Amino acid sequence: MIPNYLTELPQFLAxxxxxxxLLGVFYSLYTFLTPHSELALIFEGNTAAATMLAGxxxxxxxxxxxxxxxxxxxxxxxxxxxxxxxxxxxAYAALRLLHRGLxxxxxxxxxxxxxxxxxxxxxxxxxxxxxxxxMDYR
Numbered sequence: 001m002i003p004n005y006l007t008e009l010p011q012f013l014a015x016x017x018x019x020x021x022l023l024g025v026f027y028s029l030y031t032f033l034t035p036h037s038e039l040a041l042i043f044e045g046n047t048a049a050a051t052m053l054a055g056x057x058x059x060x061x062x063x064x065x066x067x068x069x070x071x072x073x074x075x076x077x078x079x080x081x082x083x084x085x086x087x088x089x090x091a092y093a094a095l096r097l098l099h100r101g102l103x104x105x106x107x108x109x110x111x112x113x114x115x116x117x118x119x120x121x122x123x124x125x126x127x128x129x130x131x132x133x134x135m136d137y138r
Contacts, residue, residue: 018074019064022081026060029089035103048106048114055118059125060088066129084128091124 030053031038041049067080095117096102105113 014074015068015071015077018077018081019068022064022078022085023057023061026085026088027057029085030056030092033089033092036107041107046106046109048109048111051111051114052106052117052121055114055121056088056092058118059091059121059123059128060084062122062125063087063129063132066132070132080132084125084132087124087128088121091121095120 036049038049038053042053063084064077064081067077067084071077071080099105099113099117102113102117
């Protein structure tokens, strides 16, 4: 007889794969929308760029992780992940409106601005995750 965890391995791999795919799509969209190259700045030692990117990635990954824990299908995870992506990209747009010189500050390695932006992204991700927990996933 096959152990229970082996029978559920395909579902686990499908959900994990969708989670990784969602994270990759978010990263690609986020870095496409920013006017500077995060990786280039990070490789140059720019802590502000690393901080802001980390906040956005964590702010997105948190609601996706909640969806992973509660979704019974890959399609449900994809839908909740897409909604988390919209929320996090809207947060980025709001940050740009609130601080018009956001990207200049990041390029100048102003860590205080990056911490503010990362905190806002992460806080919104936490609220998004909490709202998802209140939903009925059935």
